[in-house]
Amino acid sequence: MAYVKRSWSKENFSCSFCLGVFSSPVSTPCGHNFCRTCINKFWDGQVQYKCPVCNRMFHTRPDLQVNNLLSGMAAQFRTSVLIKKQRCVEPGEVPCDICTGTQLKAVKSCLVCFTSYCQTHLEPHQRFAHLKKHRLVEPMDRLEDRMCRKHNQLLELFCKTDQVCVCQFCTEGDHRSHPVVPLKEVYKVKMAQLGKLEAEVPQMIQERKLKIKEIKDTVEMSKEDANRERADGVQVLTALKRRVKKCRDDFNQTVKEKLKTTEKQAEDLIKELEQEIEDLTNRNLEVKQLSQTKDPLHFLQAFRSLKDPPPTHWTTVEVRPPSYIGTLRRSLDQLEETLNMEMKKQRDAELKRVQQYEVDVTLDPDTAHPQLILSEDGKQVHDDDEDEKKNLRGNPKRFTEYVYILTRQSFSSGRFYFEVQVKYKTGWCLGVARESINRKGEIIETPENGYWTLYYDKDGLVFNDDPDVRLPLRAELQKVGVFVDYDEGVVSFYEVEARVHIYSATGCTFSEPLYPILNPFLDEEGINSAPPDHLTC
Known part of the structure; x- marks a missing residue:
């Protein structure tokens, strides 16, 4: 050529x-x-x-x-x-399948050859008669995927029923009764949806970036809290360790001094006895010498100078071992006093920490037992006289048998804290309950049934569980604080005025909203109605 x-x-x-x-x-x-x-x-x-x-x-x-x-x-x-x-193919354009080396942009695609051609390589389809019969379309990539595998025809329609692309012959067979539309029509709708999604994606990305920052900030805050808690704990425990060491040293010193006093007393007595033994030995020698004297004058003169023997009181003299009874107890009492002071400080600090999560709650009249009366501000509740009992049992949210009431507010994550005034009350029950608790008929207040509650009556203080957990009364109950860490699964109760931790339920599993719950108990012939005769949130 x-x-x-x-x-x-x-x-x-x-x-x-x-x-x-x-x-x-x-x-x-x-x-x-x-x-x-x-x-x-x-x-x-x-x-x-x-x-x-x-x-x-x-x-x-x-x-x-x-x-x-x-x-x-x-x-x-x-x-x-x-x-x-002719232009070389650019990103997003269909390349010529025949070009070698630098690929040119395709101008047509053949549905018979399943090949895309640039203007040069398309020439045979424009010149030869048998190739002119081939169906040429606008350039398309992946031609094999655009053909119906059953009818070997171009997929130009979209079946709305099956949400698949079909060819013209498919509408006369399996998709005969299905509504179909041109692909371009569906394409426009989907592209509009895609455009909306495209506009939303940056917002979604930004939201996730903010969430990542929030998580990282939480981790950093947790690290700071952990370091602060560790430093405080090390400081307290180090101080306690020093106090225990001092208590041990003081105890050892006390025992040592008692032993030293006894040893000194014994040593002094032994010296005194040894001196008397020496004196008696010398006197005995003098007596022997005097007994051998034959001269009466000399004998009488010597006898007058003979010393009297020491009194014989040594049979009653003894060295008593020191008594250590109470020595260790007194040291431990001092240590206990120190520990109690430190525990009080820690209880105060703990209560202050949980009080920072205090929330404002109001009682929900729609859940109140018909015999309960609420104050206008929704902060107080007490029982009504039996004669004035209201017929309000139609509400599915209302308690019908037990005089309980929930708050309007619920909590599904994080931490929250609230306080209830119980001063002068001889009986009550309070805590938190999950949303799906049984409100009709008999109620069994246990964590398994969705109740985490503290119960108080003349028999004492109890955390309702199976079995019940009886608790010591360390102080007069005036105001009870309830703290919940939803994510950690912890419910804690405190006597606020005395700054005393009452009880903590740990390892709890919460999977739905929690509501603060109260039961003021009924007025039993005036026994439980001393002013104020209500629970106050």
Whole structure:
């Protein structure tokens, strides 16, 4: 095949008549080249035949033959120019499946060949008769996926019933009675939905970024809380450790001093006895010597100077071992006093921490037992006289058998705290309950049934469970605080005025909203109606 120099321009392959690239180029006897059609049209109107370029005259009309070499070179040049004019494929466009090396943009796709063609490679489909019968469509990628596998037809419709793409033949078969619409129609609707989603996605991303920041901030806050708690704990425990060490040292010192006193007493007594033994030994020697004296004068004079023996009281003298009874107890009492002081500080600190989660709650009249009366502000509740009992049992939210009442507010996460005034009450029950508790008929107040409550009457204080947990009364009950950590599963009760922790239920599982719950108990012949005769939130 002829080779076309890359440096040649269009002028080298242009006809001087039409100024286009040669089409079926022919050469005159003088060596000039023209398109066959162009030179024939020029000579058809002439009497004499001459070359339009050099004006050489010919006696007869030349019999022109196609210049095959120039024709091939012109065709090759035409193709190279056409290729240069075509754009290379860009992202999102369909590439030509035939191009090798640099792929050009496809201008048509053939549904018979399942191939996409650029303008150059599409030429056979425009020239050959059997290829002209092929169905050409706008460029499409993944042509095989666009064809119906059953009918081998283009998927141009959308079945609303089955939400699938179908071809025209599918609407005459399995989808005969189904509503179908053109793909472009569904495409517009879905694109509108996608546009809405596209607008919402940045918002969703931002929300999630804010949530990530919130989580990270929570972790940092937790770290700070943990470090602060650890520092406080280490400080307290170190102080207690020093106090225990001092208590141990004081105890050892007390025992040591008692032992030292006893040892000193024994040592002094032994020295005194040893001195008396020495004196008695010397006197005994003097007595022996005097007993051998024969001279009465000397004997009497010596006898007068003889010392009297020490009194014999040593049989009653003894060294008693020290008594250590109560020594350790007194040391432990001192330690207990220190611990109690520290415990009081910690109880105060703990109560202050939970009180920061205090919430404002009001009682819900729709849940109140018919025999209960609420104050106008919804903060107080007490029982009504039996004669004035209201018929309010129709409300499904209302307690009908037990004199309970819930608050309007519920809590489904985090922490919350509320206080109830119980001073002067001889009986009551309070705490939290889940939303789905039984409000009709018999009620069993246990965590399993959705109740986490503290119960008080003449028999004492109890956390309702199975079995019940009886609790010591460490202080007069005046105001009870209830703290709930929903996520940690903790319910704690406090005596607020005495700053005393009463009880904590741990390991609880909460899966629905929790409501504060109260039961003021009935007025039993005035026993439970001393002022104030109500529970106050």
